[in-house]
Amino acid sequence: MSSPIRNLTLGVIYMLVIMTLAICAYMVAGWRFSDALYMVIITVYTVGYGETMPIDTPLLRGITMTLIVLGCTGMIYLTGALVQFITLGRLNAIFGIHRMNAQIDRLSNHVIICGFGRLGAMLARELASADVPVVILEQNETAATLARESGYLCLVTDATSEEALIAAGVMRARSLAIVLANDAANVFITLSARSLNADLEIIARGELPRTESKLLQAGANKVVLPAHIGAERIAEMILYRDSAGLIATSVHMKDFERNLIALGLSLDTVVAEPGSPVIGMSIERLEQAGAGQLLVVQVNRHSGVQVAKPTKSAVIEAGDGVVVLGRSGDTNTLLALFEAANDAPRTSA
Numbered sequence: 001m002s003s004p005i006r007n008l009t010l011g012v013i014y015m016l017v018i019m020t021l022a023i024c025a026y027m028v029a030g031w032r033f034s035d036a037l038y039m040v041i042i043t044v045y046t047v048g049y050g051e052t053m054p055i056d057t058p059l060l061r062g063i064t065m066t067l068i069v070l071g072c073t074g075m076i077y078l079t080g081a082l083v084q085f086i087t088l089g090r091l092n093a094i095f096g097i098h099r100m101n102a103q104i105d106r107l108s109n110h111v112i113i114c115g116f117g118r119l120g121a122m123l124a125r126e127l128a129s130a131d132v133p134v135v136i137l138e139q140n141e142t143a144a145t146l147a148r149e150s151g152y153l154c155l156v157t158d159a160t161s162e163e164a165l166i167a168a169g170v171m172r173a174r175s176l177a178i179v180l181a182n183d184a185a186n187v188f189i190t191l192s193a194r195s196l197n198a199d200l201e202i203i204a205r206g207e208l209p210r211t212e213s214k215l216l217q218a219g220a221n222k223v224v225l226p227a228h229i230g231a232e233r234i235a236e237m238i239l240y241r242d243s244a245g246l247i248a249t250s251v252h253m254k255d256f257e258r259n260l261i262a263l264g265l266s267l268d269t270v271v272a273e274p275g276s277p278v279i280g281m282s283i284e285r286l287e288q289a290g291a292g293q294l295l296v297v298q299v300n301r302h303s304g305v306q307v308a309k310p311t312k313s314a315v316i317e318a319g320d321g322v323v324v325l326g327r328s329g330d331t332n333t334l335l336a337l338f339e340a341a342n343d344a345p346r347t348s349a
Helices: 005-029 035-045 058-105 118-129 140-147 164-167 183-196 211-218 226-239 241-248 250-260 281-291 331-338
Strands: 113-114 133-137 155-157 174-179 201-205 222-224 265-271 294-300 305-306 321-327 346-348
Touching: 005 058, 035 058, 058 155, 113 118, 118 133, 118 140, 133 140, 140 155, 155 265, 164 183, 174 183, 183 201, 183 211, 211 222, 226 294
Parallel strands: 113 133, 113 174, 133 155, 174 201, 201 222
Antiparallel strands: 265 321, 265 346, 294 305, 294 321
16 A cells, blocks of 8 residues: 555556456347447446446346446545545655755755756766765756756756745855856856855856856856867867876876865966967976966977976977966966967866
């Protein structure tokens, strides 16, 4: 009795067996199939419109009485199982939502992810592996179900609504990751979140390069352009095959990256484009310009040669990729050193 689905299945099987046997019994007594089927239906559903054939023999009366007792009893059981299935399903959904909301209300210093597409799912998985609590806002029911089945707290709601952000605990969250594919929605969510929590770290996704400035003006701390990053990554793999594979694809380096993050450090690769002020600068001078916050660990020459542990006197040339170790948050300092007429390509490891 503890499984509504099992009870419903047993009820359906029981009724099909009883009705099939009753139809066969009437046909043995000389009835046509259509008359037997009609008689069985009106009997088990207790409609009683009247018999198509007279019940005037002991055999027919016996079949009919047996059908009434077994069929009506089975129909009562089947109706009860159906009600149990629907009621318990709704109650479980209601209590599940209440339980999830209670868990969210107890969270603090968590991360809110708007959108559970490919990028959102990957982000949630990485954060969960680092034991960071995550709350997902997803409007699509199918994607939300997948998120819950994956073990994440997920609210089925429109992330552009302030009520949704408040329900996700935006006042207590440490970060908000907006990874929807809609730039306009991302800008609107950024505005709403910033107005609700001035200290919240907001990292927003942008599809078009021109959206970056809008997201920053709306209050985003950082903007990620997946298409731009992907193009940079492909270019780096072409130009610097060995170092690119070392930094981004090695399992050991990924573990090393997590350790760096835990220590508050980051490993960045920046390309010295033509016109960059670092061209012609020695490694020693570059580190001095970084005020001791940056350490050059490798130089990827534009010719394809990788120079690990470069000497202090080594000079940076146009097109070189410089791998720099520094404290997390010093990205602006690093980019300012390499800033040229155009934005310098950069990847973070």
